[in-house]
Every structure is written in structure tokens, then in C-alpha cells.
Amino acid sequence: MKNTALSHIHESLGAKMVPFAGFNMPVQYEGINVEHEIVRTGVGVFDVSHMGEFLLSGENALALIQKVSSNDASTLEVGKAQYSCMPNSDGGIVDDLIIYKIKEEQYLLVVNASNIEKDWNWISSHNDLGVDMKDLSEDYSLLAIQGPKAVEAMQSLTSVDLSQIKYYHFEVSDFAGIENVIISATGYTGSGGFEIYCKNSEVEQIWTKVFEAGAAFGIKPIGLAARDTLRLEMGFCLYGNDINDTTSPLEAGLGWITKFTKDFVNSENLKAQKEAGVTRKLVGFEMVDRGIPRHDYEIVDADGNIIGIVTSGTQAPSLGIAIGMGYVTLPFATADSEIYIRIRNKDIKAKVVKMPFYKK
Numbered sequence: 001m002k003n004t005a006l007s008h009i010h011e012s013l014g015a016k017m018v019p020f021a022g023f024n025m026p027v028q029y030e031g032i033n034v035e036h037e038i039v040r041t042g043v044g045v046f047d048v049s050h051m052g053e054f055l056l057s058g059e060n061a062l063a064l065i066q067k068v069s070s071n072d073a074s075t076l077e078v079g080k081a082q083y084s085c086m087p088n089s090d091g092g093i094v095d096d097l098i099i100y101k102i103k104e105e106q107y108l109l110v111v112n113a114s115n116i117e118k119d120w121n122w123i124s125s126h127n128d129l130g131v132d133m134k135d136l137s138e139d140y141s142l143l144a145i146q147g148p149k150a151v152e153a154m155q156s157l158t159s160v161d162l163s164q165i166k167y168y169h170f171e172v173s174d175f176a177g178i179e180n181v182i183i184s185a186t187g188y189t190g191s192g193g194f195e196i197y198c199k200n201s202e203v204e205q206i207w208t209k210v211f212e213a214g215a216a217f218g219i220k221p222i223g224l225a226a227r228d229t230l231r232l233e234m235g236f237c238l239y240g241n242d243i244n245d246t247t248s249p250l251e252a253g254l255g256w257i258t259k260f261t262k263d264f265v266n267s268e269n270l271k272a273q274k275e276a277g278v279t280r281k282l283v284g285f286e287m288v289d290r291g292i293p294r295h296d297y298e299i300v301d302a303d304g305n306i307i308g309i310v311t312s313g314t315q316a317p318s319l320g321i322a323i324g325m326g327y328v329t330l331p332f333a334t335a336d337s338e339i340y341i342r343i344r345n346k347d348i349k350a351k352v353v354k355m356p357f358y359k360k
Helices: 008-011 032-041 059-069 112-124 152-159 200-217 224-233 267-276
Strands: 015-022 023-028 045-046 054-058 081-087 093-103 104-113 132-135 140-146 170-175 176-183 195-197 280-287 298-300 304-317 321-329 338-343 346-353
Touching: 008 023, 008 140, 023 224, 032 045, 032 224, 045 170, 045 200, 045 224, 054 059, 054 112, 054 152, 059 104, 059 112, 081 112, 093 112, 104 112, 104 176, 140 152, 140 200, 152 195, 152 338, 170 321, 176 200, 195 200, 224 304
Parallel strands: none
Antiparallel strands: 015 023, 045 140, 054 104, 054 132, 081 093, 093 104, 140 195, 170 176, 176 195, 280 321, 280 346, 298 304, 298 338, 304 321, 338 346
16 A cells, blocks of 8 residues: 555544545545535545656657547647546546646646556557656655635745636645745636645645645645545546546546547547447436435436436535435436436436536
8 A cells, every 4th residue: 555745644633535546646635525614615635646747758749648538628728627538449448537738848747646557557658759758656646736725825925916816727836945836727626726746745734834835814725535525526537437448438428528530549539429328328317315426326217227327426514415416327327317227126206407516
């Protein structure tokens, strides 16, 4: 089990630690609902240093990214980031990722912790273009400082005007006394804030100064359990749950990051799928009757026929109701469709709703 550079701090703070993607990670400190609320209304800090980072450099770096990813990275300017996914050859998804254009001919790819080796091997297998690839995953840490008070709480730590960094843009600048830190207006919570990329040797200083600066704003450390409830309220996909090697980006509602203005791995088949139409779709749903949906529960119609599968589900702390995401056959994919979740052999009523569930 790997530790992040901050694992000893989480343990000293009394975090409940669990194995996640091969890492010893804090799942919660004070409790999921409390931590969730801190991020929705104030500011909280996640250690997400388990994520993977690959640096791709050289004149063909963009060409390689264009080949393996579904979105159009040619639209990126220096200082801008893009959400994308890597389709596999069978119609599914190798991983979803964020692509950062660091400078001309240099890009940072941020991938899911559980897929670091798989993604590296996949991109490498398509690198017949002489692109210089470096796996920085073991050397870099990542903090997600999230919540509506993040800008105000963190402004004293940097010379950059944080309020001017637009969503999915970033600056490479000073932060908490460290130079050349990536300050990115990205996150996985839907409540605003920043992600801070730095070297492992720098992250403890940054962590300490972040909590000093944020003390007056009620800043707290937040665990992975609240990260999951926050992202689910926004309808954000989680790799391994809502998307995987067998789910098409078009089925998953990721058509907006699947650009057929270029050729990429399996683009012809995905284009044909778009033209023919998908047979199932990822939808959001709210429980009408009492019950909490969980990953892999069956979704059925009023007659008990299986029409799909739950991919994510929880009691939503901001909403006070149980919500979920899942794949259903097309006739049940429209808003207000009545569906049932099979929970311990009972079919519990739910209805399909538009995402995000949480609206500011």
C-alpha cells in the first residue's frame, strides 16, 4: 500500500484511512455529511495525490494526444485545460482525464489513480511519433481546495489574482512560498475552487500554509467519501462506476467531449454509433419511495423486467433525498420516466431526472 506525502498528517488528524487504488487514503475525518456541507458552503481541502500525471513533450505531443483522446485538444491554448476521455478499440473507455497545455509542445495529462499503469501503457502503445513521455505520478502531489470561499481564503498565498482564473484555466505561479506551482480552476465538486499541483517535497509546506490562511474561513480537511457525494450530486462520472472499458462515451452522455472533426482511436465506430443511435443511456434518477440505490443494483420497469443497472448511488447530503446514476434502455431515458430500483428483492420506485441534481 502506497502512502501520499501527507498520509502521516491525515493519520495525526484522526482520519479514517482506507485502501483506495493502491494508496492509503483518508476516507473521512469528522463525517461525510459535515465534510460535504463544508465544501458546499465554505472551503475544504482534499489530498488527491494518488492521481496520475504524465508529461508529454515535443513537436508531435499534440498529434499523439489527438490520436488517443476523444476531445479536440488543438483548441487548447497555454493556460487552458480540457476534460476528455481515451476510447479503447472496442467502443469503451480506457479512462477519462484532464489535459493541460503547459506551454507550446508540452502537455500534462492527469489520469485516475487506479488506471496509471494501464493508461501509460495505452498511450505508449500509440506513441510511434517520438513524443517524449514522462510519468511524474510518483513525484507530484495534488491538493483540491474546494468551495465558494476558496478564492478569498487562498488569495493571501499567491501573487496571482485567483478571481481572474476562469473555470478550466490555470496559472503556473507562486503559491504558499513555493515557485512554479500549477494553480488550476478545476475540481470534482461543483462548488468552485482550485487544484494545486506541486512536488512531493513541497506539499507539506503548502498544506500547512493553506490551513493557516484558511483558518479564519473555517477550512477543514475533507475525505474521499465526501468527494464522492459531492461529485454525484453534480452528475460527474466516476471511472470504474459510471464509465469503464465497456461503456461508450456516447452512452455515458459524453458526446460533448467526443469530437468527430478529427480521427482518433475507434472514431469511425463511435461515429457510426452516433448516427445509428445508442440503445442505452446513462441517466440520473431520484428515489420516490424510501431506499438508497447502490452500485450494481438492478433497474427494472413496473412489470419487473430488467431495463438497466445502477452505477452510482447515495443519500445526497445537500438535497436530503436518495439519488443515483445508471444505464437504462432508451425508452426509459427521458426525464420523469418511472423506473424501479431492486433493493434486497423489493422494487422501489424512482424517477429519471435531468442532471446535475444539485443546482446552486
